[in-house]
Amino acid sequence: MSEKATADGLCPVCGTRGPGGGESFCEVCGTLIDWDTAPSPEAASEPSRAAEEEAADRGRTSAAAGPRPGASETVSRADGEEEPVASGPKPPTAPESAAASEESAAERRSGEGPPAGGPTPAPEAGDGGAGGTASPAAGRAASSQRDQDDAGDAADAGRQRARALLVPVPDAESAEEGVGAVLPGRPVPARPEVRAARADDESGIVCPRCGVDNRPDRLFCRNDGTPLSGVLRAEAPSSGQRPAGWRPRIPWKRVLVIAGALCVLVGAAFLTPVVIREVNEHFSDPAPLPPTAVSASNADAAHPAQAAFDGVSNSWWGTGYSGDSSGQYLQANYGKPVALEKVIITPGASERVEDRSQARPEQVEVLITDSRGRSTVRNYTLADGGVQVVEAEMDDVVQVAMIVRSAYGSADDKQVAIAEVEMFGRS
Structure with missing residues (x-):
């Protein structure tokens, strides 16, 4: 509800003079005032x-x-009186x-x-x-x-x-300062880059103080001004002339590379056969190597040396002597070199262990000879009866001899017998 203003047009609360008309709030205290109060x-x-x-x-x-003079006129009334009239x-x-x-x-x-x-x-x-x-x-x-x-x-x-x-009025906000409008400018070419002056490379006289090269015609150093009158002038070698003490440089790096390549090639040439043989030995089984010729130091007429290499075990070779027959041998020869890996020996008159009708070799000496005449001796001890496997790996073999040194069950009425001899390897 609004308040009535005083007769003098003042606010009844704070005494501030108002606008004098209508209803509005007092500018000082904010009271709603009716300023249209009737005057006294x-x-x-x-x-x-x-x-x-x-x-x-x-x-x-x-x-x-x-x-005004001359501005009045007379008007006659009805009763005869004249009345002045303004002109x-x-x-x-x-x-x-x-x-x-x-x-x-x-x-x-x-x-x-x-x-x-x-x-x-x-x-x-x-x-x-x-x-x-x-x-x-x-x-x-x-x-x-x-x-x-x-x-x-x-x-x-x-x-x-x-x-x-x-009605709330928003506060006045200052306009954001932006980039002012400018006129389009003319393109200005880039300023050239200024480089410091650099002295030309010279050679001839070396300054004894700073070590800078100078031309032969200079009297003072171009760097620190040292006099060059007493400095010895070095003459440059003419075209095609090498300085004294020159010797050709050896390209050691290239030499080492070439030498390494040659070593690799030579090693590959020597190792290739070995590698091939090793691969074949690893992935292939040994094959039988039947001899081209056989012989013996002595043999029984009924049991010759060929009976030990006939591939059957019911025939045998006999030394023809009673006792242990020490020194008697059985020999096999090959027409071309072979790679020997192992020898299978069947001692006695047959492969049956219980067959002890003849003496059996105990100590055997195997003599292997290659194509160049070099011999290798290997000693083996065989078991009494049964098939025996003897490892005798050697390349380029042309002859194999088995020499009896002692025997099992030797007697005066028995001779040393070998039922079968088989050799395996790569031809």
């Missing part, structure tokens, strides 16, 4: 008294001035006077007309009586119109102030 009778009579005084002043001024324009009527008063009031408010306390210009027409009669009414109309205008302006101002207080 004294305040209402003040404009009318001011208007009356102004009209009286105008009448007195017009009467003092009198009629100028007729005095304004009430509406015209009100309009004139409004214009003069507007001029006073805008500051263009004469001041309120100054002399009022005399009216141009008529006598003072007619002018004095119209002035009070015109003054009251002008004062009333001025009061209405002031009240309307105050009401509008109050409404705007109240609306500003009720």
Whole structure:
């Protein structure tokens, strides 16, 4: 609920003078005030008294001035009396006077007309009586119109102030500073890069102080200015002439590379057969190597040396001597060198262990001879009966001899017998 303003147009809470019209909030305390409070009778009579005084002043001024010379005329009445009539324009009527008063009031408010306390210009027409009669009414109309205008302006101002207080207004934000508009510029070529001056490479005289080379025609060093008059000038070798003490440089790196490549090739040439043989030995089984010729130191007529290499075990070779037959041998020869791996020996008259009708070899010496005449001796001890396997690995073999050194079950009526001899390897 709004509060009523005082008769003087002040806020009843804080005493601040308000706009004087409409409802709005006080600018200081924020109280909603009704500023349209009716003025007191004294305040209402003040404009009318001011208007009356102004009209009286105008009448007195017009009467003092009198009629202008040659501006009056006489008018005959019906009763025979003459009445002077002003020759100028007729005095304004009430509406015209009100309009004139409004214009003069507007001029006073805008500051263009004469001041309120100054002399009022005399009216141009008529006598003072007619002018004095119209002035009070015109003054009251002008004062009333001025009061209405002031009240309307105050009401509008109050409404705007109240609306500003009720509706939140965002704070004024400063415009963001951006890049200002600029005119397009002309393309400017890049500035050339300035390089420091560099002395040309020279050779000839070496400065004894700083070690910089100088041309032979220089008398002072180009670096530190040292005199070069007493320095020995070295003569450059002519074209095609090598300096003294020169010797050709040996490209050791290239030599080492070539030597390494040759070593690899030679090693591959020597190792290739070995590698091939090892691969074959690893992935292939030994094959039988039947001899091309057999012989013996001595043999029984019924049991020759060929019986030990016939591939069957029911025939045998006999030494033809009783006892252990020490020194007797059985020999096999090959027409071309072979790679011997193992020898299988079946001692006795047969492969049956229980067959002990003849003596069996115990200590055997195997003599292996290669194609170049080199011999290798290997000694083996055989078991009494059964098939015996003897490992005798050797390459380039052309002859194998088995020499009996002792025997099992030797007697005067028995001879040493070997039922079968088989040799395996790679031909």
